[in-house]
Amino acid sequence: MSHRDDPLVSRWFAPGRINLIGEHTDYNDGFVLPMALAMGCTTTVSAPASGWSVGSAQQPGAEVRVTPSGMSGRDEVPGWATYALGALWLLHDDGVDVPPLRIDLDSDVPTGAGLSSSAALVCSVVCALDEHLGLDLGAAGLLDLSRRVENDAVGAPTGGMDQLASLRGEAGHALFCDMRDLTSRSVPFDPAASGLSLLVADTNAPHRHADGEYAARRAGCEEAARRLGVPALRDVAGADLEAALARLEDEELRRYVRHVVTEDDRVVSAVEVLSAGRLEDLGPLLTDSHASMRDDFRITVPEVDSAVEAFVGAGALGARMTGGGFGGCVIALVPDADVDAAREGVRRAAAEAGHPEPTLFTATAEPGARRL
16 A cells, blocks of 8 residues: 555655745845745654654664653754654644654755755645644645744744745746735746756855854844834835935944845846746846845855856856855856856866865756645
């Protein structure tokens, strides 16, 4: 009997994501444009005899067994297991009778690359539990529980973009998300149809102070919004940017505001050009976004700056870092005829600078979470 016919087994896959454009706009109630990837995490939930247990193909021999409980009574577990067990703790506190079960994980999303390996894991777990326990959470409930796992159980201040992309991605489309009300709609994104490729370079750069710097920027954006008297920086219109900047004496806060406001505008422009079928016009928006992250928000590192420059120098229409910053991946929109040159250019630039050799691959927009 296959697992599809076995009511005691639920197996779900949820993908990682690339954010095409819209960095650090999510927690400012702004706009983002991610897409789901082919790589992701598969979760299998089955019914053992007793307790809760979790294992991972990426953590051989490190099976974790815990006594069923809520958040306040949870056992101390390794960090990776918290992402899986968090949903069980929260469901217990929500009054759900969670029986003995086992969670098995298997992910091919590289950690630390800015491709949302954590959201892929959490979303696959939540979807598998939803089916296994007959919760019928629906789209809004799946998103809410996935976010709570990362925010409350793990303690990661994610804004919801990663979970939206992983749960709601659509093949051949990016997902335009309004992070204020968490609504989303699909936007065509099929580079191959236009003779283009979306190349990804995982720079393999070690993340530098990412957690503290992320928290500092989030706090700075919130302080800037407070001083400007708006609920969030999303409420500063592009036409009013200069007037808003003139009201801020702190140069660091001015830079944060300039990045967020202009980045929101770039996301809207990206949606417009993709909806109109002008994919090539996305390129300059990507490069402008990277310049803003580098010069105003100051979240890039030499490895990603070098990769962006190499991509553009080798014929890319545009390139930018993707993810929270301080390491991770660079994406580039490249004519098919220039793909080989772009790959070689990025590898050569890294070698000449003494940077780690980047891992290169081509990305396509894939479906979101699904039953296997």
